[in-house]
Amino acid sequence: MKLAIGLFGYNPGWEILLQQEGVIYDIIEDSDTDLEINDHACLIIHNSSAIKDFAKVSDYIENGGIALFESAKYAEIFDRKLKQKKIKYIFPAENSLFSFLGLIDFYTDFKIVKDEPENYLDKNLKIIKKAVGKGFISIIPFEVNSLSANFRSRRKRFPADRNELPSEIVSEVSRGKIRRLIQVLLTDLFAVRELPLIQKWYYNSARESYFIFRIDTDYCESNDALELYGICREYSINGTWFIDTASESRIKESYARMEDQEIAFHCDRHRIFQDRNTNLHYISRGLDKLEKLNISVSGYAAPFGEWNQSLADVLEEKDFSYSSEFALAYDDLPFYPYFNSKKTTVLQIPIHPISLGRLRRSHFTETEMVNYFLNLLAGKCADLQPVIIYHHPAHKHFEVIAEIFKQVRELQLPVMNFEQFANWWKYRNNLKITGSMTGKKIVLKSDNEYDFYLKINYRNKYCIIPFQNKLDLESLTWIEEKRIAVSGQNRKLRKLHWRDFLYNYESYKGKKRR
Numbered sequence: 001m002k003l004a005i006g007l008f009g010y011n012p013g014w015e016i017l018l019q020q021e022g023v024i025y026d027i028i029e030d031s032d033t034d035l036e037i038n039d040h041a042c043l044i045i046h047n048s049s050a051i052k053d054f055a056k057v058s059d060y061i062e063n064g065g066i067a068l069f070e071s072a073k074y075a076e077i078f079d080r081k082l083k084q085k086k087i088k089y090i091f092p093a094e095n096s097l098f099s100f101l102g103l104i105d106f107y108t109d110f111k112i113v114k115d116e117p118e119n120y121l122d123k124n125l126k127i128i129k130k131a132v133g134k135g136f137i138s139i140i141p142f143e144v145n146s147l148s149a150n151f152r153s154r155r156k157r158f159p160a161d162r163n164e165l166p167s168e169i170v171s172e173v174s175r176g177k178i179r180r181l182i183q184v185l186l187t188d189l190f191a192v193r194e195l196p197l198i199q200k201w202y203y204n205s206a207r208e209s210y211f212i213f214r215i216d217t218d219y220c221e222s223n224d225a226l227e228l229y230g231i232c233r234e235y236s237i238n239g240t241w242f243i244d245t246a247s248e249s250r251i252k253e254s255y256a257r258m259e260d261q262e263i264a265f266h267c268d269r270h271r272i273f274q275d276r277n278t279n280l281h282y283i284s285r286g287l288d289k290l291e292k293l294n295i296s297v298s299g300y301a302a303p304f305g306e307w308n309q310s311l312a313d314v315l316e317e318k319d320f321s322y323s324s325e326f327a328l329a330y331d332d333l334p335f336y337p338y339f340n341s342k343k344t345t346v347l348q349i350p351i352h353p354i355s356l357g358r359l360r361r362s363h364f365t366e367t368e369m370v371n372y373f374l375n376l377l378a379g380k381c382a383d384l385q386p387v388i389i390y391h392h393p394a395h396k397h398f399e400v401i402a403e404i405f406k407q408v409r410e411l412q413l414p415v416m417n418f419e420q421f422a423n424w425w426k427y428r429n430n431l432k433i434t435g436s437m438t439g440k441k442i443v444l445k446s447d448n449e450y451d452f453y454l455k456i457n458y459r460n461k462y463c464i465i466p467f468q469n470k471l472d473l474e475s476l477t478w479i480e481e482k483r484i485a486v487s488g489q490n491r492k493l494r495k496l497h498w499r500d501f502l503y504n505y506e507s508y509k510g511k512k513r514r
Contacts, residue, residue, distance in 0.1 A: 003198060003435035003442070005186070006040035008057075009050030012338040013148030020333040021183050022200030022428065022455075024435055035060040041195050042186065043067040047143055051077070062133025066189045068182075069139045071111045081114045087142075089494050096122040097184050100383075100483035102159065103493055104181070105174040107150065110141040127185070136192045138185055147173050148338065151307070153327040155500050157493050158354050159486055160372055165493065166362040167503060168353045169327060170305070176332030176350065180383070187457045194459070196442065196473060200431050201453035202333065202386065203414075204424045206464045209381045211413040212421055213239040214324065214351060214390035216301060217255070218270050220244070224393040225254040231398055232261065235405035240418040242266035242301040242324075245286040251293055262417040264299035265290065265320075272302050276310040283314055299323065299418050300346075304507070305353060309339050315346045322346060322422040326353035333386070334425045347422050351388040352376060357395040361503070370403045377407055382484045384455075386421075387413065428452070433467070442471040457481075 005025040007014055018025050028043075028050065035043070035056045043060065047070050051057060054077045061067055075082050089105045092098040104125075112126045121129040121138065128139040152172040157165040190197040203210055213232070217225060225241075232239050240262040243255050246269070255263055268286030273279050283300075290297060298321040302311060307325035315323050328337065329350040336343040359369045373389065380387040387408075391401060408415070416424070433446045444454075446467060455464050456471075461478035465471075 001038045001041070001195070001437045003041050003195065003437055006035075006043045008043060008045045009048030011046050011048060011145050012343070013143075013145030014044060014046060016148055016335045016338065017144060017179050017182055019429055020179055020335055021186075022202070022431075023186070024198055024433055035065070037063050037065055041066070041193065041197075042189055045073050045077075046070045046145065047072045058132070061135035061137060064134040064193070066135055066192055067137045068185060068189060069137055070143055071113050071139050071141045072143070074137070074139050075111070075113060080116075082111045083114050085110045085112060090124050093122045093124045096125075097188060098122050098125060098127075098181055100485045101177045101180060102486040103174075104177045105156070105172060105494075106142060106147065106178075107152070107172045108142055108147055112141045113139055121185075121188075125181075129188070136189065138189055140182075140185070144178070144182070147175070147178060151309070151328065151339070153306075155504060157497070157500075159493060160364075160368075161375075162364075162368065164362050164499075166354045166358045166364070166372075167500065168305070168358055169504075169507065170330045170353045171326065171328055174331075175329045176385075179332060187460075190457065191459055195437065197457040198433075198435055198442075198444075199455045199457070200428055200433070201455045201464055202384070202428075204428075204452065205414065206453050206466070207414050208384050208464070209413060210386050210421070211237075211377075211408045211415050212351075212386060212388040212418060213237050213415070214301065214388065214418065215239050215241045216266055216390060216392050217241060218244040218266060218303065218392065218394070220250075220392065220394040222250050222253040224396065225250075227398055228391070228393045228401065229254070229258055229261065231402050231405065233259075235402070235409055236415070237405055237408070238262070238415055238417045238420075240264050240299065242299070244268075244270065245289045246270075248289055248293065251289075251295070256293060256295060262299070262419050263295055263297055264301065264418060265297045266301055267303050270303045272304075272306050272308070272311050274308060274310060276313055279311050279314045280317070283318060287318065299422065301325065302327075312337060312339070312344050312346065316344055320346050321426075322349050322418060324349045324351055324418065326351060331385075334422070347425060349388070349418055349422060349425075351390055352380075355390055355392060355395070356397045356400060357392055360395065360397070366397060366400050369397065369400045373400070373404045374407055377404070377411065377413075379484060379486060381411065381413070382482050440473040442473065444469055444471065 006028045087106045087110045119128045119130040121127045126141045150173045155169045157167045242264045269282045300320045300323040302325045305326040307328035330353040332350040334349045435444045463476045
């Protein structure tokens, strides 16, 4: 029994998601391919023209296969009717597999299969799970690729246990939560066939989370930069400093003297533009200043977290290894954005977009700031996701940063900088593995030279182990899956508030001054 997922036809959105999760998969390009029950553990069938012989798909499922459908293709193959509905956001149903995710932003059209409410796995998300012959299928009412191709941004409020909530202009779509939704759905489907879902682990060790700290230095005085640097050194935090090159003297006084820290590029002028040439001008000017000071950089983070395709083209031309913009993605795993019919070569590393500056603007006390980030740390670690946060030294609040670092050390979280994480992720993306299973025994193959780790999901449990060619499921030590609901989830997160207009105006005026 082969353990690969079969993706029916090339689809950039699905491929980004599957690569993020590190599952074993291949692309079924030939519609004439025979679909033998043991050739794929599961099929993913999206709105593709690759499938011409619908009978082969239905035979595969009825003979005991499992498949994840996008609803439009399911309706076409099985002759069902759809109801279309515009969806902005949804709270998953209570006590469903997905309730721990909290509010999910879609901003897309749902195509809901009609007359099947008894088969809902989640009645709010309109996700269906049903038996078909000897097999099982799940059906999602949205198209992954259209969500992946949504590059719009908007102001959103983020949960906290208080009345006034922090906000930021971020990606319109909750990419990270949709990825997690699909991962949970695939794990659930694999359990139907009593098969393990094998993933290349997110990290280069068996640890369940990592801490990564980003510093944006715009409008930062040297004494503030050096004070934060001292705190990083005290707690052995290898941070990444995205520096503003407006003042060469400040670079010499502070950033050029730092040890055990990564230096990356933020801006020369604290704005980005819609046209390519203006972006190219200011980025080139900043890089020239760094070159004169013998400072080399591999990473970039845009002012205000903004992203657009003309900026992405310039970053690729300037040979950046990675960038980090929460208007494109936040609270997610790294990926290569796909636009203009190609993937960019610049890895996107999403972060948590709420900084101490945004908390201060929402009138948080320092105690509330500490609690916000301690809750974030706990939630990310419980969900096995990386903890990637950022700070502006110009905003000070260094005591809060020290408390966060203290908790990182108490949790014994390993620390990476952005360059290390980017290099690891690129290596991980190139790892090729195949797997098969007989009884409870698994055979895995890889031609990669260095050690790496796997996460094996099986019957609502998991384990994280070094790659091995041969595994016995009965000899592994399993951990119960932890899915902790995010607190502070309620309707006011997306209810329009007068402060949204104020903050948008402040953002607009701030950019015009720059």
